[in-house]
Amino acid sequence: xxxxxxxxxxxxxxxxxxxxxxxxxxxxxxxxxxxxxxxxxxxxxxxxxxxxxxxxxxxxxxxxxxxxxxxxxxxxxxxxxxxxxxxxxxxxxxxxxxxxxxxxxxxxxxxxxxxxxxxxxxxxxxxxxxxxxxxxxxxxxxxxxxxxxxxxxxxxxxxxxxxxxxxxxxxxxxxxxxxxxxxxxxxxxxxxxxxxxxxxxxxxxxxxxxxxxxxxxxxxxxxxxxxxxxxxxxxxx
Amino acid sequence: xxxxxxxxxxxxxxxxxxxxxxxxxxxxxxxxxxxxxxxxxxxxxxxxxxxxxxxxxxxxxxxxxxxxxxxxxxxxxxxxxxxxxxxxxxxxxxxxxxxxxxxxxxxx
Numbered sequence: 001x002x003x004x005x006x007x008x009x010x011x012x013x014x015x016x017x018x019x020x021x022x023x024x025x026x027x028x029x030x031x032x033x034x035x036x037x038x039x040x041x042x043x044x045x046x047x048x049x050x051x052x053x054x055x056x057x058x059x060x061x062x063x064x065x066x067x068x069x070x071x072x073x074x075x076x077x078x079x080x081x082x083x084x085x086x087x088x089x090x091x092x093x094x095x096x097x098x099x100x101x102x103x104x105x106x107x108x109x110x111x112x113x114x115x116x117x118x119x120x121x122x123x124x125x126x127x128x129x130x131x132x133x134x135x136x137x138x139x140x141x142x143x144x145x146x147x148x149x150x151x152x153x154x155x156x157x158x159x160x161x162x163x164x165x166x167x168x169x170x171x172x173x174x175x176x177x178x179x180x181x182x183x184x185x186x187x188x189x190x191x192x193x194x195x196x197x198x199x200x201x202x203x204x205x206x207x208x209x210x211x212x213x214x215x216x217x218x219x220x221x222x223x224x225x226x227x228x229x230x231x232x233x234x235x236x237x
Numbered sequence: 238x239x240x241x242x243x244x245x246x247x248x249x250x251x252x253x254x255x256x257x258x259x260x261x262x263x264x265x266x267x268x269x270x271x272x273x274x275x276x277x278x279x280x281x282x283x284x285x286x287x288x289x290x291x292x293x294x295x296x297x298x299x300x301x302x303x304x305x306x307x308x309x310x311x312x313x314x315x316x317x318x319x320x321x322x323x324x325x326x327x328x329x330x331x332x333x334x335x336x337x338x339x340x341x342x343x344x345x
Contacts (some may be wrong), residue, residue, distance in 0.1 A: 013310050017300060020319065023269030025293025027283020030268050031327055037261045049263050056331035069272055073284050078331065082263075132260040209273065228268070230316065235272045 011210075016231070030068065030233055031057060032081045037088050038095040039134030047098050053080055054102040061105050062159055062199060065226065069235050083228075085109045085163060085202075086131050089139055092146045096154065108151065109163035109202050109228070112189035115145045129167040130204060148193035161200035161228065162190050169204040170212045183218045199225040206230030239302055247302035250321045265327040267292070267319060288330050296322050 011019065023029055033053070038046060057080030058064075065081075067073055082099060084091040087110035099106045117125055122144050126133060133144055151160055165186035168178070183201070190198045201224045208229035209216045219227060220236050227234045272278065283289045299318045307314060 013312065013315065016312065016315050019269065020296060020315065021293055021300075024267060024296050024322075025289055027286060027289035028270045029289075029292070030270055031265070031323075031331075032268055033263045033265045033327075035263050036259070039261055042261060046263060052328055056328060056333075068284075069270055069277075071278070078284055134261050135258065231319070232269045232271045235270070235274050235277070237274045 020231070030060070030065070030081060031078060032083055034083050034085065035091070035095060036085045037132065037134040038084065038090045039136060039138055040090065040094050041134075041136065041138075043094055043098070046095065047101075050082065050098055050102045050104060053082075054104070059103055059105040062225075065233070080104065081107050083107045083109060086167070087111060087114050087145050087163070088131075088133055089144055089146050090134065092150050092154075096158075099158070105158055107159040107161060107200070107228075108146075109161045109200075110146070110151070110190075111163045111167040112165050112186040112193065114167070115148050115151070115193060116189070117145070119143045131167055151194050155194055155196060159200065160190075160194055160196075160198060161202060162186050162198040162224075163202050164204060165189065167204050170207055170215050172212055174212050174215065176214065179212070179215055179218055183215065183222055187222045197223055199223070200228055201226070202228040208232050209234055209236070239298065239305060243298070244302040244305055247299050247321060248306065250324070251317050254320055254324060255317070264320070265323040267323050267327075292322070292326060292330060295326055 033049070035046070056077060058075040058077045060068075060079035060081045064073075064075070064079055068079060073079070082095075082104050084095055084106050087108065091106075091108060096106065111129070111131070114122070114125070114131070119142065123133075125131070126144065164182040166182065168182050170179070170182075187198065201219055206229040207215075208231065209227055216236070224236055227236055296318065299321050300315075303314050303318055304310065
């Protein structure tokens with residue numbers, strides 16, 4: 001995997017700033033908190049943050065996001081999406097109880113190949129695919145990912161989203177083979193793992209639509225409704 | 238016209254925020270909702286117009302501070318601006334009006 005910084009934004013800096021100005025001032029923004037590894041030694045910190053957020057924000061399901069896009073938000077407070085990237089095991093062991101304590105719906109973004117890897121392969125894979133676990137290892141010698149069984153058990157209450165297959169990114173020149181693997185194969189692995197089709201997708205580095213039109217086409221063909229990027233939540237269909 | 242103190246504070250916030258261990262912290266962000274579906278409305282209606290106006294103004298000020306000190310701007314600078322705005326205001330701007338504290342909490 002290359003460390004090259006990929007092109008994330010199809011627009012110029014000026015256009016992007018105008019987009020942000022208009023989006024924030026126009027109220028077209030969604031509040032999110034992005035988590036990755038969530039080790040137990042930071043449990044109190046996460047708890048304080050989500051406790052504070054719970055005073056001002058409502059949980060946000062996929063249906064709630066649909067309502068927001070449609071202009072039909074009826075909850076008394078705005079919505080907040082706590083996102084837990086990567087599929088690390090501490091997202092279940094540490095973060096899930098906190099989310100549930102404060103009534104939030106977690107959005108778990110998982111590279112589809114990761115939970116199915118044998119334990120002995122998980123750490124080398126993570127190290128070579130930009131998957132950074134907690135600095136202090138808490139599961140030494142054990143699996144470091146959540147399991148599909150754990151995901152399936154909470155999939156009615158929380159959102160599970162596809163984070164490509166191998167935690168990869170795209171560029172304008174990404175090959176058809178890469179796109180097939182990272183979009184089509186990952187979707188099939190996701191369905192096999194969790195028993196339902198994911199409706200939300202995110203690339204490594206949060207690439208939005210417009211960077212690679214074939215990627216946009218495949219995401220729609222695979223039934224994805226939303227693309228989660230660094231700057232936007234884009235409703236695809 | 239932004240004061241030097243305001244600009245200094247923005248850059249101090251950027252330094253403080255970017256020195257954290259992103260791999261294991263919660264990072265608040267605002268994401269813009271963009272509807273690309275066929276037949277979509279031109280824009281998503283605002284939930285709270287006055288809060289949105291304040292947020293837009295806050296972004297303008299932070300971005301102006303960055304522009305004032307950085308001759309070359311790129312996408313990373315925009316991300317930094319948003320990160321500062323989100324960190325400062327995700328809780329502050331969501332608080333209820335003083336007068337509403339006598340009632341059940343309500344946002345709209």
